[in-house]
Amino acid sequence: MxxxxxxxxxxxxxxxxxxxxxxxxxxxxxxxxxxxxxHDVAEDMIGATxxxxxxRGKLLMLxxxxxxxxxxxxxxxxxxxxxxxxxxxxxxxxxxxxxVWDRYVIAFDHGDLRIRDPRRLGGLELDPDVSRLxxxxxxxxxxxxxxxxxxxxxxxxSRLMDQYRLAGLGNLLVDEILWRIxxxxxxxxxxxxxxxxxxxxxxxxxxxxDMTERGGSHTGDLQEFxxxxxxxxxxxxxxxxxxxxxxxxxxxxxxxx
DNA sequence: ATTGTGGCCTGCCCGC
DNA sequence: TGCGGGCAGGCCACAA
Numbered sequence: 398m399x400x401x402x403x404x405x406x407x408x409x410x411x412x413x414x415x416x417x418x419x420x421x422x423x424x425x426x427x428x429x430x431x432x433x434x435x436h437d438v439a440e441d442m443i444g445a446t447x448x449x450x451x452x453r454g455k456l457l458m459l460x461x462x463x464x465x466x467x468x469x470x471x472x473x474x475x476x477x478x479x480x481x482x483x484x485x486x487x488x489x490x491x492x493x494x495x496x497v498w499d500r501y502v503i504a505f506d507h508g509d510l511r512i513r514d515p516r517r518l519g520g521l522e523l524d525p526d527v528s529r530l531x532x533x534x535x536x537x538x539x540x541x542x543x544x545x546x547x548x549x550x551x552x553x554x555s556r557l558m559d560q561y562r563l564a565g566l567g568n569l570l571v572d573e574i575l576w577r578i579x580x581x582x583x584x585x586x587x588x589x590x591x592x593x594x595x596x597x598x599x600x601x602x603x604x605x606x607d608m609t610e611r612g613g614s615h616t617g618d619l620q621e622f623x624x625x626x627x628x629x630x631x632x633x634x635x636x637x638x639x640x641x642x643x644x645x646x647x648x649x650x651x652x653x654x
Numbered sequence: 655a656t657t658g659t660g661g662c663c664t665g666c667c668c669g670c
Numbered sequence: 671t672g673c674g675g676g677c678a679g680g681c682c683a684c685a686a
Contacts, residue, residue, distance in 0.1 A: 400679060428663075431682090455680075471680050473664080498664090516664045518680055551657060560681080569679045614679060643659065645678080 399470040400614040401455060401534055401565030402605060407468075407476040408452045411459060414478065417505035418446045419461075424511075426500035429469070429520025441523055442466060442503065453530050454564025467525030468501070471518025479508040534565035535605045539595030546586045546594055553589070554582035555642035557601075566601070568644045573617035574604045576631075581653045582646050583639065623647050 399407070422439035430438055445463030452458065457476070459466040470476070477499075494513070501512040501521050512519055532541050545562045546553075557563055557571050566574070575582045578600040580593070589597065608616050618630060627636050627647070634651035 403679090469680080471663090472678065473680095514664095516662095516678085516680095518663065520681085549656080555657080558680095567679050572679095642657095644680095 399455060399472075399474060400567035400570050402570070402609050402614050404452055404455050404457050404470065404565075405535070405609070406613075407470070408450050408457050410476060410478050410481075411450045411457065411510065414459070414505060414508065414510055415447050415449055417507065419443050419503055420506055421504040422502065423504055424499055424502040425521065426514075426517060428517050429471075429500065431520065431522060433523075438521070438523060447505075453527050453533055454560055455567070456525060456527070456530065456564070458525070458527075464523040465525065466503075467522040468512060469520045469522070470512065471514060471516060471520070473516040474500075474512050474514035474519035477511045477513055479510075529561055530564040531560065531562040532564065534563055534570075534601055537563065537598050537601055539598040542598035542601070543591065543594045546589060549586040551586050552583050552641055553580060553586045554644070554646060556586040558642060558644070565605075567614065568646075569614045569617065569620065569623075570604065570608070572623070572647055573608070573619050574600055575653060576617075576619045576647075576649060577604060579652050579654065582641050582648050584654075619647060 419442050422442055425435045425439055427435045441464055445461035447459050447461050449460040450458065451460060455469065457468040459468070498513045498515045499511045500514045500517060500519065503510045531545060542563070546556060549556050554571050554575065557566055558568070572582070578597060580597065608614060622628070622630055622636060625638055628634065629636050629649040629651065631649065632651050634649050636647050637650045639646050
């Protein structure tokens with residue numbers, strides 16, 4: 398579920414643990430450690446005091462006087478601070494909420510922080526290489542997006558979802574943005590002229606801001622029409638459902654060109 | 655190098 | 671009610 402918007406909310410809630418010291422890592426899911434040894438990772442975290450938080454795209458970081466703790470949420474991860482699960486409205490599937498899905502638990506001198514992730518596609522990485530991520534989509538400028546798109550022959554949607562080029566956009570946000578601005582997700586990225594690239598950057602920023610205000614990535618105007626046979630809420634044309642870049646994609650064949 | 659594909663995991667929903 | 675298939679808002683390794 399989490400795209401940039403949700404992760405930013407997680408970051409704000411994670412601020413509550415600034416100043417606390419890690420005393421234990423009682424649960425750590427080996428699957429999301431990129432091959433690192435769970436015991437070693439836990440040992441490196443214990444004793445560290447959290448000094449702040451940061452976010453780049455969908456990557457949440459806990460800054461400490463030791464390693465930076467990078468947290469990823471995959472498709473279904475949620476952040477729970479001191480037992481309080483925020484963004485309940487965004488719960489994957491609508492209801493599930495079980496302790497056994499707590500894949501990572503970081504215990505502090507008081508309270509704890511956990512990642513509850515049914516599908517185990519999230520992860521934890523110490524000192525993640527943030528420089529490999531593109532600029533954050535929430536504040537992307539026209540000039541920056543011009544670089545992101547460059548002369549790429551990839552499909553526009555794929556380029557916008559490439560976290561190494563532009564960080565933060567997921568499947569839902571990209572579909573919403575391209576629907577709003579009227580661009581075909583399947584067209585070649587490089588086919589956008591300069592004016593279109595600048596307009597698209599503005600649309601990205603505006604859409605992220607709008608959906609943040611509304612309450613999340615799932616609150617877009619297109620969201621409720623993401624099903625087979627739905628009609629475009631703007632012009633009534635049957636929406637196209639395609640797989641682009643391996644992601645299910647909805648678009649309007651009439652006004653997205 | 656860039657781009658596209660498949661797979662990882664698990665839970666849920668739909669149709670039989 | 672039970673079961674199988676398909677699907678899911680992310681990311682990575684790998685192939686062409």
